[in-house]
Amino acid sequence: MESTGGLRERKKLRTRQAISEAAIALFLEHGYDQVSVADIAAAAEVSKRTLFAYFPTKDDLVLHRIADHEIEAARVVRGRGDGEAPLDALHRHLRARLAERDPITGLCDHPQVVAFYRLVTGTPALQSAAARYVASGEEALAAALRETTPGDGRFAEVTAALAAGQILLVQRALAAANQACIARGMSADEREPDALAEADHAFGLLSGGLAPYRR
Numbered sequence: 001m002e003s004t005g006g007l008r009e010r011k012k013l014r015t016r017q018a019i020s021e022a023a024i025a026l027f028l029e030h031g032y033d034q035v036s037v038a039d040i041a042a043a044a045e046v047s048k049r050t051l052f053a054y055f056p057t058k059d060d061l062v063l064h065r066i067a068d069h070e071i072e073a074a075r076v077v078r079g080r081g082d083g084e085a086p087l088d089a090l091h092r093h094l095r096a097r098l099a100e101r102d103p104i105t106g107l108c109d110h111p112q113v114v115a116f117y118r119l120v121t122g123t124p125a126l127q128s129a130a131a132r133y134v135a136s137g138e139e140a141l142a143a144a145l146r147e148t149t150p151g152d153g154r155f156a157e158v159t160a161a162l163a164a165g166q167i168l169l170v171q172r173a174l175a176a177a178n179q180a181c182i183a184r185g186m187s188a189d190e191r192e193p194d195a196l197a198e199a200d201h202a203f204g205l206l207s208g209g210l211a212p213y214r215r
Contacts (some may be wrong), residue, residue: 007118012054015046015050015054016054018044018045018046019040019041019044019046019050019051019054019055019061019074020055020061020064020065022040022043022044023035023040023043023044023055023061023062024061024062024116024119025043026039026040026043027061027062027119028115028116028119031123032062032119032123032125032126033123033125037058038059043143054156057129059125059126059129062116062119062120062126063083063120063130063133064125064128066104066120066130066133067133069104069137070133070136070137070140071136071137071140071141072104073090073137073140073141073144073164073167073168073171074137074140074141074143074144076089076090076093077089077090077141077144077145077147077148078144078147085214086144086145086148086213087167087203087206087210087212087214088214089211090167090203091199091200091203094122094171094174094199095196095199095200096156097104098192098195098196098199099192101188103116103117104172104175105174105175105178105195106175106177106178106179106180106182106195107178107179107182107188107191107192107195108178108182109174109182109186109187109188111147112175112186113161114182114183117179118183120181121152121176121179134168134172137168138161138164138165138168139164141164141167141168142160142164142165143160145160145163145164145213146160148213149213161212163213166206166209166210167206167210170202170203170205170206174198174199176193177195177198178191178195182195
């Protein structure tokens with residue numbers, strides 16, 4: 001028999017999902033700036049107080065969907081196999097995500113994903129808010145990379161920070177290129193060979209300049 005706590009958590013998850021789906025539907029139909037929090041609460045049949053309990057800000061209603069990826073690169077570096085270099089682990093992980101059509105890679109042609117991507121990239125307020133996820137992800141990856149470099153050399157901290165910025169910038173650029181092709185009508189299957197080749201090329205360039213984190 002399921003515990004009361006388990007039922008409560010499931011109810012919270014359903015409520016959170018209902019609020020998020022109502023918000024995204026309204027944003028896609030009317031535009032982010034034209035939809036108020038009150039509109040979303042009414043559509044989800046919850047109070048504004050309940051809505052803010054799940055999503056503290058309006059942009060969280062959208063960007064929470066990418067929040068899980070905020071420290072993904074750092075998790076990959078820390079969870080890599082024995083003897084595997086950080087760049088190799090990140091490269092391998094990206095290729096796997098491309099094969100899985102993970103939306104974060106841009107290589108996903110599901111209509112809802114394409115519409116969501118267009119919403120985020122086409123809304124200045126969301127782009128500005130997303131910057132905090134970018135900054136947090138870079139800090140997390142820099143910390144993970146720093147852990148892989150023994151010693152306290154003069155440039156250890158700045159090297160890790162610069163590397164993290166370059167790696168995540170490359171990943172965002174690759175995702176944008178993939179989604180741009182799909183937005184022009186290319187299917188994910190058609191785009192995949194070039195997406196993989198571009199990922200290989202990009203990590204080759206990174207490897208050439210980030211010696212501390214390659215094999």
